[in-house]
Amino acid sequence: MVAPLVLGVLVLVVWHLVVVAFAVPAFLLPTPLAIAQQFVAQFPVILSTAAVTGGNALVGLIAGFLIGLVLAVLAASSRLIAELTTPVVLAASAIPIVALAPVFTIMFGSTTEIARQLVVTVVVIVPVFVSSARGLRAVAPVHGDLMTSLAATPWQRARFVRLPGAVPYVMTGLRLAAPAAVIASVVAEYFGGLQNGLGSRITSAAANTAYARAWAFVVASIVLGLLFHLGGTLVERLVTRGRPA
Amino acid sequence: MSELASAKSARSAVELDGVDKRFGDVQALSGIELTLDDGEFVSLIGPSGCGKSTLLRVVADLEQPTAGTVQVGGKPARQARLDQDYGIAFQQSGLLEWRTVAENVELPLHVHGVGKAERRARAAELLELVGLADFAGSRPAQLSGGMQQRVAIARALAPQPKLLLMDEPFGALDEMTRERMQAELLRIARESGAAVLFVTHSIPEAVVLSDRVVVMTPRPGRITEIVDGRRPGRDAAELEPDDVEDVRETAAFFAAVTAVREALRKGHQ
Amino acid sequence: MGGRTRSVVTTVSAFALLVLLWELVKLVVPDDGVVVGGVRILPRTDDASMPHVWTVIAKLGQPEVAGAADVRTVGAAVAQSALYTLGLALGGLVLGGVLGVVLALVMLRFRLAERAMLPYIVASQTVPLIAIAPLVAGWGGKIAIMGWAWQPWASVMVIASYLAFFPIAVGALRGLAGPNRASVELFTSLAAGWWTTLRRLRLPAAVPAIIPAVRLAAAAAVVGAIVAEISTGTRGGIGRLIIEYAQTATGDPSQLYAAILGAAVLGLVAAALVSLLDRALWRYRGAVG
Numbered sequence: 102m103v104a105p106l107v108l109g110v111l112v113l114v115v116w117h118l119v120v121v122a123f124a125v126p127a128f129l130l131p132t133p134l135a136i137a138q139q140f141v142a143q144f145p146v147i148l149s150t151a152a153v154t155g156g157n158a159l160v161g162l163i164a165g166f167l168i169g170l171v172l173a174v175l176a177a178s179s180r181l182i183a184e185l186t187t188p189v190v191l192a193a194s195a196i197p198i199v200a201l202a203p204v205f206t207i208m209f210g211s212t213t214e215i216a217r218q219l220v221v222t223v224v225v226i227v228p229v230f231v232s233s234a235r236g237l238r239a240v241a242p243v244h245g246d247l248m249t250s251l252a253a254t255p256w257q258r259a260r261f262v263r264l265p266g267a268v269p270y271v272m273t274g275l276r277l278a279a280p281a282a283v284i285a286s287v288v289a290e291y292f293g294g295l296q297n298g299l300g301s302r303i304t305s306a307a308a309n310t311a312y313a314r315a316w317a318f319v320v321a322s323i324v325l326g327l328l329f330h331l332g333g334t335l336v337e338r339l340v341t342r343g344r345p346a
Numbered sequence: 347m348s349e350l351a352s353a354k355s356a357r358s359a360v361e362l363d364g365v366d367k368r369f370g371d372v373q374a375l376s377g378i379e380l381t382l383d384d385g386e387f388v389s390l391i392g393p394s395g396c397g398k399s400t401l402l403r404v405v406a407d408l409e410q411p412t413a414g415t416v417q418v419g420g421k422p423a424r425q426a427r428l429d430q431d432y433g434i435a436f437q438q439s440g441l442l443e444w445r446t447v448a449e450n451v452e453l454p455l456h457v458h459g460v461g462k463a464e465r466r467a468r469a470a471e472l473l474e475l476v477g478l479a480d481f482a483g484s485r486p487a488q489l490s491g492g493m494q495q496r497v498a499i500a501r502a503l504a505p506q507p508k509l510l511l512m513d514e515p516f517g518a519l520d521e522m523t524r525e526r527m528q529a530e531l532l533r534i535a536r537e538s539g540a541a542v543l544f545v546t547h548s549i550p551e552a553v554v555l556s557d558r559v560v561v562m563t564p565r566p567g568r569i570t571e572i573v574d575g576r577r578p579g580r581d582a583a584e585l586e587p588d589d590v591e592d593v594r595e596t597a598a599f600f601a602a603v604t605a606v607r608e609a610l611r612k613g614h615q
Numbered sequence: 616m617g618g619r620t621r622s623v624v625t626t627v628s629a630f631a632l633l634v635l636l637w638e639l640v641k642l643v644v645p646d647d648g649v650v651v652g653g654v655r656i657l658p659r660t661d662d663a664s665m666p667h668v669w670t671v672i673a674k675l676g677q678p679e680v681a682g683a684a685d686v687r688t689v690g691a692a693v694a695q696s697a698l699y700t701l702g703l704a705l706g707g708l709v710l711g712g713v714l715g716v717v718l719a720l721v722m723l724r725f726r727l728a729e730r731a732m733l734p735y736i737v738a739s740q741t742v743p744l745i746a747i748a749p750l751v752a753g754w755g756g757k758i759a760i761m762g763w764a765w766q767p768w769a770s771v772m773v774i775a776s777y778l779a780f781f782p783i784a785v786g787a788l789r790g791l792a793g794p795n796r797a798s799v800e801l802f803t804s805l806a807a808g809w810w811t812t813l814r815r816l817r818l819p820a821a822v823p824a825i826i827p828a829v830r831l832a833a834a835a836a837v838v839g840a841i842v843a844e845i846s847t848g849t850r851g852g853i854g855r856l857i858i859e860y861a862q863t864a865t866g867d868p869s870q871l872y873a874a875i876l877g878a879a880v881l882g883l884v885a886a887a888l889v890s891l892l893d894r895a896l897w898r899y900r901g902a903v904g
Contacts, residue, residue: 108731184625189633195886196879197838200854203861204875207868208658208665209648215655243440250406250434251457252427261457265444280741287743288838291845293861300746304846307749315750323742330741344443344487 131313139317146302147321154298155325157214158286161221162329165282166275168222169229173271176230177237177263186230194227199285202292217289217298224285229274236270237263269344272337279333283326299325358420359384359509359541360405365414367400373566374400378414380560380569384508387535387542389552389559389575391606392613397567398545399513405543406434406511419508430458432509433502433540437517439494441486447497448473448482454504472500475534492523496530503538510535510542516551528555529591549610553602554593561606563613571609575602634668641665666869671876674869689870692856693877700852701881703768704840705888707775708833714776715783715832716825722784723791723817724809733788739781745839748774749846771843771852778839779832786828790821826893833885841878853878 113133119125120132127135140147172190176183198220205216244262253261290300299322306315360382367375374397382388390398403409404416407427418426426432433454441450449456451469460468473479476496486494495515502510512531516524528551535542546552552559556575563570593599641660649657658664675690687695718736722729751770791813798820802812844854853874860871 104727104731105734109735181625184622185629185632188626188629192879192883195834196882197834197841199838200841200857200875200878203857203871204868205658206861207663207871209655210659213655241438241440243436243438244442246403246408246436247434247440248457249408250427250432251454252430253457257457261453262442265442268444280743284743284745287746288842291749291842292858303746304749307846312750316747319746319750322746323744326742327738330738344485 127312128310131316135313136316136320139311139313140320143314143317147299147318150297150299150302150318151321151325153214153295154286154290154300154322155283155329157217157289157298158221158282158325158329160214161218161286162225162279162282164218165222165225166229166278169226169274169278170233170271172226173230173233173237176234178259183234187234190227190230193223194231198223198227199288199292202289202294206292206294211294214295216294217286220289221282221285225278225282228277228281229271232274232277233267233271236267236273239270240266269341272340276330276333276337279329280326283322283329287322287325358382359386359418360543361415361417362401362405363415363417365401365404365411365416367397367404367409367567368412375404375411376566376568378569382509382541382543385539385541387532387544387555387557387575389544389546389556390562391546391549391552391559392562392567392610393547393564395567396562396564398562400567401562402511402513402543402545406432426509430454430505431507432511433505433507434511435495435498435502435513435515437514439486439491439498441494441497441501443486445486446482447478447484447486447489450486450497451500451504453501458505468504469500472503473497475503475537476500476530490523492519492527495519495527499531499534503534503540506538508540510538510540512542512544514545514547517546524551525591531555549603549606550594550599553599553606559602559606561609561613563610570613573602573605573609637665637668641667663868666867666872671869671872674873679870689873693853693874696851696853696856696874697877697881700837700840700844700854700878701884703771703844703852704775704833704836704881704885707772707840708779708829708836708885710772711776711779711832711836712783712829715780716787718780718784719787719791720813722788729788736781736784740785744781745774745778745842748839748843751843751847767847767849768851770847771840771849774843775836775839778835782828782831782835783825786825786831787821790824790828791817793817793820793824822896826889826896829892830886830889833889834882837882837885853881 116130117132117134120130172186176186201223202216202220205219209215209219240263244266245258248258248262251257286298287300287303290298291304295301296305299318302318303315303322306312306318358381360380362378362380365375365378366373378401380388380401390401392398400409404411405418405423407416407423416423419431421429421431441447442453445453448466448469451472452465455465455468470479470482473482476499478493478496478500481489481493481497486497489497498515499510499512502512516527519527531542532555542555544552544555553575559573559575560569561571561573562568640658644657644660646659646661648655648659662670675693676688678686679689679692718732722732751774798816799812802816807815840852841854841857843849844852845858849855857871857874857878860874863870
């Protein structure tokens, strides 16, 4: 616990001293102090823009989580559906989904948040689907035999073994997807559209050579990402408590 | 009364007639003939790959025989499974980690739509029987391996089966726990009155538990010999669990162990 | 029908179904989409928003600028740009990968370094590091390292490399620390030194953990390169092309769709290259107890 804190403080101090001592230009790297000052000065703007970016991330996270989960359940219930969805989702995991932002903007208009929320949704579907599908497939053979010996119907198998057994995997997918939602939400703003989120503030500040301000918004997005990560971890812990790790 | 008794004895707990089972090119079971009487304790023993687990799974209708007939309690194996006429315990306890101990015991009743109050009462009764009444609300992960196996046995007994199928249930336990569990199992089997088909690869375990020990050999899996266990006939069923320790030191026990070992060695030649 | 044939058939069908779905949406949903309470919940489907799939494909063969003589086709432009970006992404992947493995080795060798750095490296996976892309953009043309003027494409590669760096550092550390105790003790009993143990045991044993990390890193590097091109305005790459086409898309978006198709193919090619690497290292996969 101590070592990371020491390293963190050390890095900040060295960073500050190096920037001051070598007169590093601000476009390369502002001092941590300048960034902190901007963070304070811009705090109201940071809050309102973070609410927009975070809101888009949250809407997309919930929608993508539900869609990913439903797709995984469908894939687990039918081999054909599994064979049709799996390659598409695997391809989606390899392609740069944020590049879809301009397309969604054209389809839904540039004056709504829908386009960005859709980007987040698609980004979130991938880890949730992959992790949930793995969980739904991972029925221990002994549990399968047990349910057969109990003459359980397919629905009872799902209800008593498959679905509850998949819960930790589904939650892992959610935990992985939560910070990814923020990343997608910020980056989607780089592709144009409304100028009301953290991402668009970073680009506009950088374009105006207000580098310390841009860094302050970067710090804000990092905090937002960590918050989503913590939220995802918390939900995972709550839902899977009482189970062996 | 006598009519009822005769009707019962006419219908044995398990009846296997000419059972073959092939997996692709592998002949797992060949010409199996075996009958278990009501309340009888029979062990299947043999080296790995002799088909003893497959035989148990055929009785449980988890595998279908390639040839021959399997009757459980006078019904085809499939019907017996659908009617929940047997309970089964595996080498792994197979408890569902997200359910409490009591909810795990209730599982068979839950699957078959028994009401909540009745399930609770039956689970409490069974946990009492296996000595885990204090752990009803615990999670399986909080229990030791031996306790988890006892929960699994309680679960197997939940539908009040006339037959208990056990596939090396004590295989993963240490020797001390194992011997204690054997005594427990004998008591439980006697109190529930169920016949038991028990798969093991431990000779002393087979002998100490069984009325009869069925010796099997591999390639193809078949029965080579049936040896009387340490309980000739039904009389010894009155044996107290505490006596099991003493049984291990009797001449009859050693004689039976030797007989089984001889049978296994013969099968290997 | 063998398993392989079947999976090819289902994969092709899956994408064919996607195309069908696209055309179906175009057919069924009204041109201006469906707006409920001021929010458009279904997309606009006119040709200016959702072009026919065949329009996009036909576009690949048409010249980039209508009417101009001797210009490249859209397809050629997309392919060239995607290749350029692929080069930058792969360069970033290699750079980030090497640094990531080196850092993992340092953490493996020095427990203190691991204790101090690991929390940050793990946390780095959960924060939008890519957000600083617009800031690295400022370096172009303004700084010089040992007489070499910083080029915009170098910014792109730096961004791709630091996005690739973190997953590989985490994966490599997990893999290198992965061999079970018995194997490590075997090497100790053979009086093998740290380097021998590393070369003969830890590195081979790390392969199964590193490959998925490289796969993640490759995808991150591709996204990083594209986003970096957009924020730095670096010419020549697919990211920039997407933005250029997006700005001229009013009226005919098929060119933009073609560019995005190119970006998707780029991601798939990068993933396929990682699979080749995986194939080449097949003998290190799978573990014994």
